[in-house]
Amino acid sequence: MxxxxxxxxxxxxxxxxxxxxxxxxxxxxxxxxxxxxxxYGPFRAIRDVSMSIAQHQITALIGPSGCxxxxxxxxxxxxxxxxxxxxVEGSVRYHGADLYDKRVDPVEVRRRxxxxxxxxxxxxxxxxxxxxxxxxxxxxxxxxxxxxxxxLQKAALWDEVRNRLKExxxxxxxxxxxxxxxxxxxAVRPDVILMDEPCSALDPIATGRIEDLMQNLKDExxxxxxxxxxxxxARVSDMTxxxxxxxxxxQDRRTGVxxxxxxxxxxxxxxxxxxxxxxxxxxxx
Amino acid sequence: xxxxxxxxxTSDVVAQQLRGRSTDVKGIIFQAALLFALLLSxxxxxxxIADVARGxxxxxxxxGGEFLRGRLTVVSPTTAGVGQGxxxxxxxxxxxxxxxxxxxxxxxxxxxxxxxxxxxxxxxDVNIRNLAGVPSIVYxxxxxxxFVQVLAPxxxxxxxxxxxxxxxxxxxxxxIITSMEALRAVPDSIREAGFGVGATRWEVIRSHVLxxxxxxxxxxxxxxxxxxxxxxxxxxxVGATTGLLATGGRGFFExxxxxxxxxxxxxxxxxxxxxxxxxxxxxxxIIVLLIMTLSANAIAIILRNRYERKW
Amino acid sequence: MAQAAMSPxxxxxxxxxxxxxxxxxxxxxxxxxxxVSVVVSAAIVFSLxxxxxxxxxxxxxxxxxxxxxxxxPRRGSFDVMTIFAGTLLVSGIxxxxxxxxxxxxxxxxxxxxxxxVRRYLKPILEILAGVPSVVLxxxAITxxxxxxxxxxxxxxxxFNMAAAGIAVGILITPLVAAVAEDxxxxxxxxxxxxxxxxxxxxxxxTLNVVVPAAVSGVVAxxxxxxxxxxxxxxxxxxAxxxxxxxxxxxxPAAPGQTMTAAMTALAIGSDQVRGTEGTFESLYxxxxxxxxxxxxxxxxxxxxxxxxxQKY
Numbered sequence: 001m002x003x004x005x006x007x008x009x010x011x012x013x014x015x016x017x018x019x020x021x022x023x024x025x026x027x028x029x030x031x032x033x034x035x036x037x038x039x040y041g042p043f044r045a046i047r048d049v050s051m052s053i054a055q056h057q058i059t060a061l062i063g064p065s066g067c068x069x070x071x072x073x074x075x076x077x078x079x080x081x082x083x084x085x086x087x088v089e090g091s092v093r094y095h096g097a098d099l100y101d102k103r104v105d106p107v108e109v110r111r112r113x114x115x116x117x118x119x120x121x122x123x124x125x126x127x128x129x130x131x132x133x134x135x136x137x138x139x140x141x142x143x144x145x146x147x148x149x150x151x152l153q154k155a156a157l158w159d160e161v162r163n164r165l166k167e168x169x170x171x172x173x174x175x176x177x178x179x180x181x182x183x184x185x186x187a188v189r190p191d192v193i194l195m196d197e198p199c200s201a202l203d204p205i206a207t208g209r210i211e212d213l214m215q216n217l218k219d220e221x222x223x224x225x226x227x228x229x230x231x232x233x234a235r236v237s238d239m240t241x242x243x244x245x246x247x248x249x250x251q252d253r254r255t256g257v258x259x260x261x262x263x264x265x266x267x268x269x270x271x272x273x274x275x276x277x278x279x280x281x282x283x284x285x
Numbered sequence: 286x287x288x289x290x291x292x293x294x295t296s297d298v299v300a301q302q303l304r305g306r307s308t309d310v311k312g313i314i315f316q317a318a319l320l321f322a323l324l325l326s327x328x329x330x331x332x333x334i335a336d337v338a339r340g341x342x343x344x345x346x347x348x349g350g351e352f353l354r355g356r357l358t359v360v361s362p363t364t365a366g367v368g369q370g371x372x373x374x375x376x377x378x379x380x381x382x383x384x385x386x387x388x389x390x391x392x393x394x395x396x397x398x399x400x401x402x403x404x405x406x407x408x409x410d411v412n413i414r415n416l417a418g419v420p421s422i423v424y425x426x427x428x429x430x431x432f433v434q435v436l437a438p439x440x441x442x443x444x445x446x447x448x449x450x451x452x453x454x455x456x457x458x459x460x461i462i463t464s465m466e467a468l469r470a471v472p473d474s475i476r477e478a479g480f481g482v483g484a485t486r487w488e489v490i491r492s493h494v495l496x497x498x499x500x501x502x503x504x505x506x507x508x509x510x511x512x513x514x515x516x517x518x519x520x521x522x523v524g525a526t527t528g529l530l531a532t533g534g535r536g537f538f539e540x541x542x543x544x545x546x547x548x549x550x551x552x553x554x555x556x557x558x559x560x561x562x563x564x565x566x567x568x569x570x571i572i573v574l575l576i577m578t579l580s581a582n583a584i585a586i587i588l589r590n591r592y593e594r595k596w
Numbered sequence: 597m598a599q600a601a602m603s604p605x606x607x608x609x610x611x612x613x614x615x616x617x618x619x620x621x622x623x624x625x626x627x628x629x630x631x632v633s634v635v636v637s638a639a640i641v642f643s644l645x646x647x648x649x650x651x652x653x654x655x656x657x658x659x660x661x662x663x664x665x666x667x668x669p670r671r672g673s674f675d676v677m678t679i680f681a682g683t684l685l686v687s688g689i690x691x692x693x694x695x696x697x698x699x700x701x702x703x704x705x706x707x708x709x710x711x712x713v714r715r716y717l718k719p720i721l722e723i724l725a726g727v728p729s730v731v732l733x734x735x736a737i738t739x740x741x742x743x744x745x746x747x748x749x750x751x752x753x754x755f756n757m758a759a760a761g762i763a764v765g766i767l768i769t770p771l772v773a774a775v776a777e778d779x780x781x782x783x784x785x786x787x788x789x790x791x792x793x794x795x796x797x798x799x800x801x802t803l804n805v806v807v808p809a810a811v812s813g814v815v816a817x818x819x820x821x822x823x824x825x826x827x828x829x830x831x832x833x834x835a836x837x838x839x840x841x842x843x844x845x846x847x848p849a850a851p852g853q854t855m856t857a858a859m860t861a862l863a864i865g866s867d868q869v870r871g872t873e874g875t876f877e878s879l880y881x882x883x884x885x886x887x888x889x890x891x892x893x894x895x896x897x898x899x900x901x902x903x904x905x906q907k908y
Contacts, residue, residue, distance in 0.1 A: 082480060084401050097607045105611025111483030112609075121474035123493050133492060134482030139612070181478070188482050312799040316708055322700025323717060326769050330724045333731070336739045391629035399623055400630070411898070413633045418820070418894035419887060420827025422859055423640060426883045429863075430643035454636055461633065485615060487622045508726075515728025518829035518856070522863040549730045549830075556734050556834050564738070571731050582726030586719045 028055045030192060030222045031076060036090035038071050038080060045071045046256035049090070051241055058214060058223045060237035060264065062230060064279070067243040068256020069226040073194050075099075076224060077113035078106040111138055113192040114185035119201050120177035122169035122184075127152075127161050130169045130180055134188035147187050154220075155183035156213050175206025182213065186221075193217065195225040199232065211236050230280055233264065240267040242276045337575065341568025352569060357546050359554060362562035367570045370551035373445065373525070374514055374577070376540065377547055380449025381456055381513045386506055389460030393502075396461070397468040398490055417458035424455040425522025433523055441542035443524030448545060451523050452516060456509035463505025467498040500592030504585045511581035515574065517549040525550045548574050644887060647880035654874030667853055668841035669862060669875045678844045679882070682757065682854040685846060686832055687825035689761025690768060694821055697765070698772025699814065705773070706780035707802050718777075725770035733834030736763035741835070745849065752849035755837025761848065763831045768821040775820060775901075779813020780806055816900035823893035827886060829856040855882050
């Protein structure tokens with residue numbers, strides 16, 4: 001098996017000039033983003049993002065609201081395709097393959113790169129059917145019961161729902177629903193799990209369980225998580241990318257830029273950019 | 286404190302002021318007028334039903350089920366009945382169900398789920414809204430030219446098929462618009478969840494969007510059935526028979542290419558007769574017609590209210 | 597474990613070709629269904645324009661606007677003003693009935709009715725919307741004429757345009773109520789609260805805040821109802837009389853002919869005598885006029901509805 005290597009560490013583009021090259025994550029890269037810009041109609045939502053994301057690590061994207069974290073995340077599995085006016089420039093490579101190549105089927109991309117959303121969004125069906133849907137449409141031929149059990153166990157939900165698999169998922173609590181969504185995601189055996197503020201609609205106890213779960217899942221999956229909660233990023237992630245918004249006064253539009261990307265510990269103890277420091281210390285945002 | 290005890294207590298003064306001015310007479314009159322408008326609209330429905338019932342129930346008492354089987358005639362009120370009208374209306378509905386529903390729901394799915402915001406798709410959307418407002422008699426002219434004349438080799442002229450296709454096209458915009466509304470009410474989070482686990486658009490629609498929108502779509506289709514049962518003008522134009530009609534003794538499929546009448550056409554025909562005896566028959570036929578259309582309407586409304594989902 | 601994660605490069609992301617083909621095919625089928633609606637519009641225009649053109653070629657255009665002749669297709673008098681006036685008169689009466697009733701009911705349901713009351717009354721109004729127009733036509737001659745018209749205008753004729761107009765008004769009242777109520781309910785609660793916050797009463801809040809905010813929707817509901825009234829056929833065919841033709845008249849207590857009633861008369865051949873050349877084709881000419889008038893009204897009303905949507 002070959003390993004993908006890049007010739008030199010990629011630098012993050014910041015117009016004002018980065019003072020120091022951002023650290024590369026250790027380990028094999030799953031995603032390599034180069035000069036990425038996303039437009040919604042005529043407006044640029046993010047620009048000049050370059051970063052790479054390592055396997056079996058948890059990468060957190062943080063920043064104030066409107067800084068393009070979610071836009072960035074949705075580029076990784078082409079969810080932006082669903083927004084009609086969205087347009088992507090630059091490149092996102094997944095294990096070396098260009099995700100935005102014409103021949104790429106976004107459906108296949110999303111099978112490999114799953115997503116968990118901000119608000120728990122179970123299908124209004126039974127718990128079992130929620131999990132079984134993904135494998136079914138992917139043409140899974142084995143025993144679905146096993147997949148359902150295994151996925152629920154990995155999502156630490158099995159013990160709570162084993163006796164009511166046929167009941168509606170809408171009857172679960174918010175935290176349970178979100179773990180069900182994670183189980184649903186796991187069921188199609190993805191390579192990467194993208195999480196878009198997965199705990200923002202949950203109480204602290206449910207949040208804690210999801211965070212524990214993320215730690216357990218990282219052995220098997222690569223996780224990219226968007227969060228506005230800095231403590232959460234500090235608790236769970238290995239790498240942290242800090243985005244901020246440049247405000248265009250004339251048009252009242254914000255364009256997100258990547259300010260700094262480094263090991264989480266470094267980001268929170270000794271950030272190299274003043275803006276990062278202001279943000280993580282709570283002076284801004 | 287001792288000083289304050291002399292005058293009226295502050296709390297009493299405030300309480301007095303909070304009681305406000307005298308009764309708001311204008312407000313009450315206004316509200317009463319509004320309520321009157323609403324109740325008058327509802328009262329008309331009651332008067333209409335009472336008027337028709339008074340005139341028509343006697344026919345059922347005298348002749349019972351025989352009236353429901355009787356033939357369309359304008360000469361002998363004692364044997365005339367609505368049998369052919371009911372059969373004709375049901376035959377017409379077959380076309381509405383088989384043509385308008387699949388095409389209408391499919392068009393709605395395209396416009397809500399697939400269509401991007403191009404000029405052509407916007408044109409289709411506006412076009413459908415305008416079609417919904419075209420008077421029904423104009424659809425009759427469309428049917429007369431296209432189904433009765435141009436497509437005569439297929440339909441056989443002024444037949445059930447020509448009438449049924451005309452009604453199907455007439456209700457198509459209603460089916461499309463109500464189905465689109467039902468699809469729009471399904472939250473995007475459901476679709477995203479489906480796409481997020483690697484399903485194609487159709488897989489997401491079939492497994493999640495359509496089931497969630499089904500009650501709304503069903504409501505629209507039942508409403509359009511009600512509309513189709515009550516439509517008269519286009520059928521007159523495309524040649525529903527208002528006179529004597531042979532009882533077709535032939536097979537089910539042959540009957541599509543034969544002359545026909547429909548229940549509302551029978552009502553219209555009898556209404557225009559000067560003979561007083563037919564007045565009661567008309568009321569009786571209207572009772573049958575109202576039972577068919579209003580029960581379809583009521584079913585649609587109940588369906589909608591029961592499944593009105595809060596996301 | 598996690599097989600996909602092990603494969604390093606050369607990943608095939610092109611997906612399952614069969615699944616993609618199926619997806620494309622389904623999309624095409626749905627698209628074709630949507631295009632059917634365009635075909636229907638084209639068919640309407642095709643059906644109307646050719647025959648209407650033939651009619652215009654047959655008649656002396658000057659006679660189309662000659663109220664002294666009236667509308668007697670059998671005699672070759674095709675004065676459009678006569679039936680247009682009839683249409684305006686009947687739909688005008690209809691609007692006089694429907695606007696106060698429909699808007700009053702809408703305001704009551706939206707602003708005053710308690711949720712429980714609303715839950716029961718609104719469906720009844722919707723059921724009224726389901727009464728077929730042929731039934732209202734019958735109701736017009738059996739009840740409205742003797743109970744209402746003859747009381748207001750003693751000596752009114754049995755068939756008269758007033759009864760037809762009132763019945764048309766009853767028909768479109770639920771439409772006005774439904775569209776207007778949607779408009780009132782889409783006025784944000786915060787506007788009402790702002791008014792109450794300044795000490796306004798319910799009546800002034802309704803009249804000075806809610807109704808002005810929903811004015812686009814109210815206008816839309818009225819235009820839509822007018823369009824429906826103009827296109828309504830069976831009520832006038834039954835109740836307004838003058839099936840053979842009519843002289844120009846604006847007397848609501850007298851029989852008269854509207855555009856749609858004239859079309860019905862031609863279509864069912866209530867005058868079996870073949871008139872002059874192009875008599876039957878006049879049907880298509882009126883149809884085309886009717887189509888254009890209602891289309892214009894619908895487009896205008898749609899504009900107003902859109903304005904409501906944009907605001908909130």
